[in-house]
Amino acid sequence: xxxxxxxxxxxxxxLIGVGIIINYFDRTNLTVATKPLMxxxxxxxxxxxxxxxAFSWSYTILQIPVGAILDKVGVKWLNRVGTFLWALATxxxxxxxGMGLIILSRILLGVAECPAFPGxxxxxxxxxxxxxxxxxxxxxxxxxxxxxxxxxxxxxxxxSIWGWRGGFWFTAILSVVYGIIWWIWYRDPEExxxxxxxxxxxxxxxxxxxxxxxxxxxxSNLGFLLKQRKVWGLTLGFAAYGYAFGLLSSWIxxxxxxxxxxxxxxxxxxxxxxxxxAACTDVLVGGVLVDKLIARGHDPSKVRKVLLVIGMLLxxxxxGAAFTTNPNVAIFWISISLAGLAFAAPIGWSIPAxxxxxxxxxxxxxxxxxxxxxVGIFSTILTGYIAGSTGSFAAGFILAMIIxxxxxxxxxxxxxxxxxxxxxxxxxxxxxxxxxxx
Numbered sequence: 001x002x003x004x005x006x007x008x009x010x011x012x013x014x015l016i017g018v019g020i021i022i023n024y025f026d027r028t029n030l031t032v033a034t035k036p037l038m039x040x041x042x043x044x045x046x047x048x049x050x051x052x053x054a055f056s057w058s059y060t061i062l063q064i065p066v067g068a069i070l071d072k073v074g075v076k077w078l079n080r081v082g083t084f085l086w087a088l089a090t091x092x093x094x095x096x097x098g099m100g101l102i103i104l105s106r107i108l109l110g111v112a113e114c115p116a117f118p119g120x121x122x123x124x125x126x127x128x129x130x131x132x133x134x135x136x137x138x139x140x141x142x143x144x145x146x147x148x149x150x151x152x153x154x155x156x157x158x159x160s161i162w163g164w165r166g167g168f169w170f171t172a173i174l175s176v177v178y179g180i181i182w183w184i185w186y187r188d189p190e191e192x193x194x195x196x197x198x199x200x201x202x203x204x205x206x207x208x209x210x211x212x213x214x215x216x217x218x219x220s221n222l223g224f225l226l227k228q229r230k231v232w233g234l235t236l237g238f239a240a241y242g243y244a245f246g247l248l249s250s251w252i253x254x255x256x257x258x259x260x261x262x263x264x265x266x267x268x269x270x271x272x273x274x275x276x277x278a279a280c281t282d283v284l285v286g287g288v289l290v291d292k293l294i295a296r297g298h299d300p301s302k303v304r305k306v307l308l309v310i311g312m313l314l315x316x317x318x319x320g321a322a323f324t325t326n327p328n329v330a331i332f333w334i335s336i337s338l339a340g341l342a343f344a345a346p347i348g349w350s351i352p353a354x355x356x357x358x359x360x361x362x363x364x365x366x367x368x369x370x371x372x373x374x375v376g377i378f379s380t381i382l383t384g385y386i387a388g389s390t391g392s393f394a395a396g397f398i399l400a401m402i403i404x405x406x407x408x409x410x411x412x413x414x415x416x417x418x419x420x421x422x423x424x425x426x427x428x429x430x431x432x433x434x435x436x437x438x
Contacts, residue, residue: 006199008192009127013136015185016120017143019083022178023113024147025155025171026090027055027249030106032155033164034254040164041099045258049384052250053377054103059110060373066114067366068218071359075123078115080183086112087175094168117349118365122209125353125361126188129206131295133350138287141346145282145338148275152253156267210358221360225421230355231367233415237308238348239371240407244315244400245341246376247383248274248334255393260327270327274335278342286311286343290350301418304347305411311347312408314340319401322394355421375403 030037034048043051070078089109096105120140128136155167162169189195189203225231252274256267285307293303317340320333352364383396 005202006196008195008199009132009136009189009203012123012127012186012192013139015182016123017139019079019178019182020116020120020140020143021147021150022171022174023083023086023116024144025151025174026086026109026113028148028151029090029093029155029167029171030055031250031253032152032167033159035257036159036164037102043099045254045388046381046385047099048254049250049381051099051102051106052384053380054106055110055113056246056373056377056380057110058107059114060370060377062111062114063118063370063373064222064363064366067118067362067364067369068222070115070118070122070362070366072218074188075115075119075126076186076188079119079186080179082112082115083175083179083182087172087179088112090168090175091172094165094172117369118352118362121349121352121365122361123186123188124350125209125356127203127208129203129208130300130354131206131291133353134290134294134346135283135287137350138283138290138343138346141286141349142279142282142342144345145275145278145342148249149272149279152271152275153269209353209356209361218363221357222363225356225360225363225367228421229414230416230418230421231364233410233413234348234351234355234364235368235371237312237407237411237415238368239375240403240410241312241315241341241344241348242372243375243379243403244318244337245345246379247396247400248318248338248341250376250380251383251387251393251396252334255321255330255387256327258387259393260325260330262327270331273331274338277335278338281339282342282346284343286346289343290347304351304418305415308344308347308411309408311340311342311344312404312411315344315404316401318397318404322392322397351418354418357421 030052034052037043037051038045038048066078086109089105089112092105092108093102096102117140121137124133124136124140151171155170158166158170187193189200189208252271253267256262256270262270290303290307294300315337317333317336320336321330324330324333348368349365352368353361356364379400382399383393386396386399387393
């Protein structure tokens with residue numbers, strides 16, 4: 001374990017990260033198109049909130065069943081189908097007309113992208129030893145933040161040249177290209193022909209999750225996991241993160257355009273600043289720092305929990321944007337908030353592959369992301385109506401602070417030690433394997 005052999009696992013990590021960037025391009029399109037859509041279809045901010053949240057309706061509802069399917073079918077095939085389906089949904093948005101059909105295309109996009117994050121977490125658990133899990137997880141989670149750095153100015157530019165539909169066509173084509181690459185290169189470790197025996201041994205001996213289906217059946221495992229305090233501590237804490245992150249990822253461009261009265265191109269320039277900061281902290285703190293601290297002998301559970309809480313505390317800085325009319329000051333506070341939330345996220349996403357019993361990473365990730373998506377819907381719609389009725393986003397930002405406090409409480413007092421949960425259906429898990437998965 002002291003000598004690294006081969007880098008196929010990192011090519012898989014990069015492949016997953018690129019996929020997250022592209023599927024976030026498809027999500028970001030609509031946030032950049034907020035003002036053009038309002039003008040073309042005569043929409044209120046509340047109606048835009050409904051449009052922005054439509055993706056999350058199907059994305060959220062299907063998280064748990066898709067997580068279970070993921071555990072049965074596997075990452076390879078579910079992501080193959082999902083990638084081409086989300087390309088179709090993006091192209092559909094470019095050709096339809098009217099609010100109802102745009103909502104339908106966003107619902108289809110939510111269905112297609114539903115396996116993305118649980119699948120990324122599951123694949124990372126298969127492909128990486130525990131001592132590399134922080135950086136590996138931050139690759140795909142940091143890609144979500146990096147996508148905003150790339151997508152907002154790129155799509156804003158394309159929409160200023162070709163109209164708002166141009167951005168949707170561009171990302172639909174990218175999705176098709178990525179789907180072909182995924183089809184060719186991704187395999188689980190035991191069936192990947194490019195993986196050497198030395199690297200395979202390195203991954204397995206380092207505590208990677210075993211591939212295979214869970215014992216006890218889907219319903220039995222789901223029922224058992226829903227009774228676990230660790231699962232609820234993780235889920236509620238991550239949901240609080242999701243509320244604040246959902247608000248910021250959906251409404252930064254709209255906030256700058258409507259409350260700060262910026263042009264589309266200027267909004268694109270300003271809006272990428274917090275995401276640049278977020279992408280850096282995601283990888284450097286949530287990935288590199290976590291792995292380094294654990295490698296130096298610090299307790300893995302304490303490292304992850306302390307940094308989770310610090311990240312959530314920094315997330316409270318979103319409240320600073322509630323008390324300014326200066327866009328530079330607003331971006332400063334939003335950048336601090338996203339910096340903290342960004343490095344808390346990969347730590348949160350690394351936990352399902354650590355605490356989940358064999359074969360249930362998809363279910364645990366699905367439970368976690370279900371509530372995360374649910375509060376994201378609520379956050380996006382509620383913020384739109386608050387801003388529309390009060391003429392300001394201030395109350396929405398303050399509410400996000402309150403919810404973050406609740407999340408911090410859940411991480412500190414409900415989650416407990418970050419270690420593998422033992423299920424009654426698996427007689428092969430032992431205390432020693434449980435300790436190794438910390």
